[in-house]
Amino acid sequence: MFRDDLLKGKRYLVTGGGTGLGRVMSERLLELGAEVAICGRRRQVLEDAAAEMSEKTGGRVTAHQVDIRVAEAVDEMVGEIWQGGPLDGLLNNAAGNFISRTEDLSPRGFDAIANIVLHGTFYVTSACGRRWIAEGRPGNVLSILTTWVWTGSPFVVPSAMSKSGVKAMTQSLAVEWGPKNIRLNAIAPGPFPTEGAWKRLRPQGSSEVRSDMTHRIPLRRVGKMSELSNLAVFLLSDESGYITGEVVNIDGGQWLVSAGGFADLWALDDAQWHSIRDTIKAANEQ
Numbered sequence: 030m031f032r033d034d035l036l037k038g039k040r041y042l043v044t045g046g047g048t049g050l051g052r053v054m055s056e057r058l059l060e061l062g063a064e065v066a067i068c069g070r071r072r073q074v075l076e077d078a079a080a081e082m083s084e085k086t087g088g089r090v091t092a093h094q095v096d097i098r099v100a101e102a103v104d105e106m107v108g109e110i111w112q113g114g115p116l117d118g119l120l121n122n123a124a125g126n127f128i129s130r131t132e133d134l135s136p137r138g139f140d141a142i143a144n145i146v147l148h149g150t151f152y153v154t155s156a157c158g159r160r161w162i163a164e165g166r167p168g169n170v171l172s173i174l175t176t177w178v179w180t181g182s183p184f185v186v187p188s189a190m191s192k193s194g195v196k197a198m199t200q201s202l203a204v205e206w207g208p209k210n211i212r213l214n215a216i217a218p219g220p221f222p223t224e225g226a227w228k229r230l231r232p233q234g235s236s237e238v239r240s241d242m243t244h245r246i247p248l249r250r251v252g253k254m255s256e257l258s259n260l261a262v263f264l265l266s267d268e269s270g271y272i273t274g275e276v277v278n279i280d281g282g283q284w285l286v287s288a289g290g291f292a293d294l295w296a297l298d299d300a301q302w303h304s305i306r307d308t309i310k311a312a313n314e315q
């Protein structure tokens with residue numbers, strides 16, 4: 030779908046790039062010629078991922094251990110990466126989440142999520158943005174949200190609140206930093222099953238929930254990783270150069286199902302629809 034050299038000469042940082050969606054997107058950037066720095070909390074996981082991705086794609090990957098909740102550590106890491114050359118783009122992918130009744134959450138439980146998603150994402154964005162501005166270079170930030178940013182979501186309130194904050198950052202900085210040629214966009218994925226997310230969000234068992242949930246998705250399936258990673262590539266590449274401040278949903282239409290409240294009518298068969306039509310017509314004629 031893209032030229033093999035689309036991202037040749039480009040350098041990107043992917044937070045949480047050692048596992049899950051972050052790893053899939055990192056690998057796609059590498060396949061298209063980019064150089065990628067991945068960061069995360071677990072050194073061994075990162076180093077293994079970097080070695081495997083480099084072997085598979087022939088691309089250059091560096092691994093950086095950091096906890097994005099610690100602003101000074103983030104700035105130090107970004108400074109280190111910059112010594113090897115400036116970054117062209119940042120992919121804010123690192124996140125944390127678990128399901129819990131909100132009344133059961135301790136303040137520390139709330140902070141565990143908000144410190145990663147809201148604060149950590151800001152720290153990395155700010156560390157890159159300040160450098161782009163100081164050097165007069167263009168920049169590109171892509172953040173991974175969820176479709177909860179439009180609707181909120183019960184039982185994952187710290188994530189819904191924090192991801193909505195990252196959406197506000199995306200839109201605010203798209204305007205503030207637009208004249209400096211720094212773009213910010215976001216992707217709001219629906220269900221793209223990864224081991225890490227499913228363990229925390231579908232702990233009751235992944236396979237039966239997965240088939241159960243597809244009936245609430247208009248396109249009747251979960252997302253394919255390639256669909257997500259190709260969208261990320263497009264938004265991180267210069268080919269999307271006139272797009273900024275945008276949040277692109279990629280969810281098979283799932284979040285729209287709650288709109289209007291008629292989604293359950295899917296269950297009706299032809300006979301039931303004919304009967305409904307007759308009933309409404311009769312009501313109109315009265």
Ligand code: HXC
Pocket residue numbers: 124125126127128129133134135136137138139141142175188218219220221225226229230
């Ligand atoms: C209630 C919990 C809890 C749980 C932790 N806490 N897990 N409370 N239910 N399941 C509380 C603890 O009791 C503690 O509060 C506080 O949170 C901090 O706990 P720690 O274990 O010390 O937290 P920490 O080591 O910082 O771990 C962070 C984490 C962890 C978020 C809890 O899961 C993590 O590191 N996850 C990163 C990867 C991840 O989550 N990936 C999935 C992302 S999926 P007290 O008061 O007891 O001390 C995603 C979107 C998916 O983001 C979208 C799908 C559609």
